[in-house]
Amino acid sequence: MVDIYFSASLIFSILIPLLFFVISMLKTITSTSILTKLPKSYILFGSFLAILKKRERFAQWTSEIITSTPNLTFTLRHPFGRRLVFTANAANVQHILKTHFHNYDKGHFFRSTLRDFLGDGIFNADGENWKFQRQISSHEFNTKSLRNFLETVVDSELSDRLVPILENAVAHDTVLNIQDILQRFAFDNICKIAFGYDPGYLSVSLPEEKLAVAFEKAVMLSSDRFGAIIPYFWKIKRALNIGSEKQLKIAVREVREFAKEIIREKKQQLDGKSGQESSSVDDLLSRFLSSGHSDEDFVADIVISFMLAGRDTTSAALTWFFYLLSNNPEVESEILREIKEKQEAASAYDEVKEMVYIHASLCESMRLYPPIPMDTKEALSDDVLPDGTVVRKGTRVTYHPYAMGRVEKVWGNDWAEFHPARWLDRENVTKEWRFVNRDSYTYPVFHAGPRICLGKEMAFIQMKRVVAGILCRFRVVPVVVKGAEPVYEAGLAAKMKSGLLVRIEVRTEEAS
Numbered sequence: 001m002v003d004i005y006f007s008a009s010l011i012f013s014i015l016i017p018l019l020f021f022v023i024s025m026l027k028t029i030t031s032t033s034i035l036t037k038l039p040k041s042y043i044l045f046g047s048f049l050a051i052l053k054k055r056e057r058f059a060q061w062t063s064e065i066i067t068s069t070p071n072l073t074f075t076l077r078h079p080f081g082r083r084l085v086f087t088a089n090a091a092n093v094q095h096i097l098k099t100h101f102h103n104y105d106k107g108h109f110f111r112s113t114l115r116d117f118l119g120d121g122i123f124n125a126d127g128e129n130w131k132f133q134r135q136i137s138s139h140e141f142n143t144k145s146l147r148n149f150l151e152t153v154v155d156s157e158l159s160d161r162l163v164p165i166l167e168n169a170v171a172h173d174t175v176l177n178i179q180d181i182l183q184r185f186a187f188d189n190i191c192k193i194a195f196g197y198d199p200g201y202l203s204v205s206l207p208e209e210k211l212a213v214a215f216e217k218a219v220m221l222s223s224d225r226f227g228a229i230i231p232y233f234w235k236i237k238r239a240l241n242i243g244s245e246k247q248l249k250i251a252v253r254e255v256r257e258f259a260k261e262i263i264r265e266k267k268q269q270l271d272g273k274s275g276q277e278s279s280s281v282d283d284l285l286s287r288f289l290s291s292g293h294s295d296e297d298f299v300a301d302i303v304i305s306f307m308l309a310g311r312d313t314t315s316a317a318l319t320w321f322f323y324l325l326s327n328n329p330e331v332e333s334e335i336l337r338e339i340k341e342k343q344e345a346a347s348a349y350d351e352v353k354e355m356v357y358i359h360a361s362l363c364e365s366m367r368l369y370p371p372i373p374m375d376t377k378e379a380l381s382d383d384v385l386p387d388g389t390v391v392r393k394g395t396r397v398t399y400h401p402y403a404m405g406r407v408e409k410v411w412g413n414d415w416a417e418f419h420p421a422r423w424l425d426r427e428n429v430t431k432e433w434r435f436v437n438r439d440s441y442t443y444p445v446f447h448a449g450p451r452i453c454l455g456k457e458m459a460f461i462q463m464k465r466v467v468a469g470i471l472c473r474f475r476v477v478p479v480v481v482k483g484a485e486p487v488y489e490a491g492l493a494a495k496m497k498s499g500l501l502v503r504i505e506v507r508t509e510e511a512s
Contacts, residue, residue: 037064037065037068037069038065038069038074039051039065039076041077044079044080045079046076046077046078046079046080046081046082047076047077047078048078048079048229051076051078051229052229055227055229058227058490059373059374059400059402059488059490059494060402060488062076062086062374062400062403063088063400063402063403063406065086066086066087066088066400066403067088067403067406067407067408071089071387071388071389072087072088072089072092072387072403072407073085073086073087073088073089073092073385073387073389074086075389078229079229079230083392083395083396084376084395084396084397084398085385085389085391085395085396085397085398086374086398086400086403087385087387087389087397087398087399087400088399088400088403088404088407089385089386089387090404090410090439090441090442091385091386091387091441092385092386092387092389092397092399093399093404093441093444093448094386094441094448094449095385095386096377096385096397096399097377097399097441097444097447097448097449097450097451098441098448098449098450100383101449101450101451102380103379103380103381103383104377104378104379104380104397105126105127105377105378105380106124106125106126106377106378107376107377107378107396108378109231109376109378109396110124110376110378111124111125111126113222113225113226113231114222114225116222116238116248116249116252117218117219117222117248117252117255117304118222118301118304118305118308119297119298119300119301119304120298120301121133121301121302121303121304121305121306122134122137122302122305122306123305123308123309124301124305130451133302134451134454136287136288136291137284137287137302137306137454138454139287140193140283140284140287140454141454141455141457141458146349146457146458146461147347147349149189149193149458149461149462150348150349150352150461150462150465151347151348151349153189153192153193154189154461154462154465154466155348155465157185157188157189157202158185158465158466158469159469161185161188161202161203161204162181162185162202162466162469162470163469163470163473164204165181165202165204165206166470166473166474166504168204169503169504170474170504170505170506173503174504175479175501175502175503176501176502176503176504177499177500177501177502178319178322178476178499178500178501178502179315179316179319179495179496179499179500180206180499181202181206182314182315182318182319182466183311183312183315184201184202184206184212185202185315185466186310186311186312186314186315186462187199187201187202187212187215187307187311188200188201188202189310189462190306190307190309190310190311191211191307192283193283193284193306193310194283194284194285194303194306194307194310195259195262195266195283195284195285195303196266196283196285196286197262199211199212210254210258211254211255211258214251214254214255214258215251215255215307215311217247217248217251218248218251218252218255219308219312219491219492219493220491221244221245221247221248221251222248222492223491223492224244226491226492255304256297256300256304259300259303259304260296260300262285263285263289263296263299263300263303264296266285266286266289267289267294270286270289270290284302284303284306285299285303288302288303306455308492308493309453309455310455312371312492312493312495313371313372313459313493314371314459314462314463316369316371316493316494316495316496317362317365317366317369317371317459317463318463318466318467319495319496319499319500320365320366320368320369320486320488320496321361321362321365321463321467322476322478322500322502323478323486323496323500324364324365324368324418325361325476326476326477326478327418328418331361331418331420332471334357334420335357335358335361335467335471336471336472338355338356338357338358339355339358339468339471339472340472342354342355342468348465349461351468352460352461352464352465352468353461355464355468356424356432356433356434356435357420357424357433358464358467358468359423359435359460359464360420360421360423360424360433360435361420361467362460362463362464362467363420363423363443363445364418364419364420364422364423365418366405366445367405367411367443367445368405368406368416368418369402369488369494370401370402370405370445370494371445371493371494372401372445372447372493372494373400373401373402373488373490373494374398374399374400374401374402374490375398375399375401375444375447376396376397376398377396377397377398377399378394378395378396378397379391379392379393379394379395379396379397380393381393385397399444401443401444401445402488402490402494404442404443404444405443410442423435423436423437423438424436440452446459471507472507473506473507474504474505474506474507475504475505475506475507476502476504477502477503477504477505478500478501478502479501479502479503480501486500
């Protein structure tokens with residue numbers, strides 16, 4: 001009997017610690033979410049069912065998976081053996097966008113999906129074609145051009161159109177969709193820069209301008225192609241010219257016909273100038289035509305790509321910014337203080353350049369809600385990423401700015417908070433704010449490496465000018481249903497789903 005009790009106690013003394021060890025291991029595995037986050041994958045269909053279920057919030061879903069993995073990287077298996085690598089690992093991003101830049105192109109999948117809309121424009125081009133377009137375009141983003149853009153294009157659009165619309169909303173107690181207003185503002189601006197053409201889309205009547213409507217439809221339907229789990233479906237519809245593909249064809253034709261009409265008019269203007277005058281060009285279209293490229297389709301590709309970049313990114317970023325600001329009155333107060341301090345600057349350009357706190361606030365907003373949530377490259381040959389992930393030739397690799405803004409070990413355990421001060425430090429002597437930048441591989445909101453966004457500075461000066469121009473006069477108050485949070489909707493550029501309804505209130509001296 002003693003032997004039985006001894007044996008039983010010995011067994012329990014071994015099993016109980018072992019049981020606790022197993023439970024501990026399971027908790028560890030669960031905490032890394034290897035068992036709970038990665039979607040189930042089947043031999044032929046991959047993770048088709050999970051992708052289908054999560055397609056409406058694909059960026060958020062893949063972000064949750066990435067941030068749950070130890071190396072911030074995972075492979076998603078699509079039907080028929082296709083694989084897509086997702087990463088939020090800064091070392092991997094640097095490897096893809098800089099160190100091994102030569103091995104990662106836009107790739108066939110991306111180019112073929114957007115070719116009908118963007119053609120061979122800079123955002124859909126690789127190799128020498130991309131290099132040429134970038135070289136010509138870079139002249140549009142020097143200090144002189146940026147100063148001219150701010151003081152002529154942005155300021156006139158702000159004072160002559162945006163402010164009167166907001167004043168009208170105050171006078172009539174009108175609810176505005178601020179995302180729509182800002183998109184109209186950005187569309188007018190980019191058309192002036194790209195074409196030297198003013199569509200007048202931001203007028204008090206908020207017109208349904210033909211080019212803008214066709215462009216919006218082309219963007220939306222092109223984005224839907226990426227959402228197709230099986231790409232053959234949209235290709236079949238395109239071949240048969242039915243459904244959404246028929247609508248896309250019509251929208252793209254309208255955009256291209258309009259672009260070509262503007263190109264012809266611009267050619268006539270340049271031909272009518274003297275040699276000295278024609279060398280002094282002030283819009284992107286003129287630069288490309290003056291470089292000797294007169295092929296209308298190619299030049300239209302270039303300009304449409306820049307219209308896409310300039311229209312959606314800044315308006316989406318500013319929409320989320322105003323929403324976050326409404327929930328953080330202490331940040332708004334600090335911004336107002338800075339606006340008052342910088343009003344004595346020598347010029348509008350100097351004023352926005354010195355707005356450090358607003359700059360940090362915009363960076364923080366785009367950390368949480370980047371205008372481009374994901375970007376994909378395609379491997380030209382077999383490779384191994386710095387974290388050990390094997391990439392086979394033809395595999396698409398997606399770096400994920402949305403997920404990268406949510407990595408706790410990078411941003412801290414308060415990563416979910418809107419906290420502009422994380423980008424700032426105090427000067428020892430003056431005690432003024434000093435901006436502390438993050439490297440572009442940790443914060444790739446404006447891409448990174450050789451393809452880093454040419455329009456980064458242009459975007460910042462435009463956004464800062466808009467923020468200062470609005471907030472010094474008005475309060476932007478969201479009209480939000482209690483318990484309803486805005487939805488981040490990913491596409492070619494990410495927007496706030498259905499926009500942001502707001503009331504505009506005049507800012508009194510006491511309120512400011």
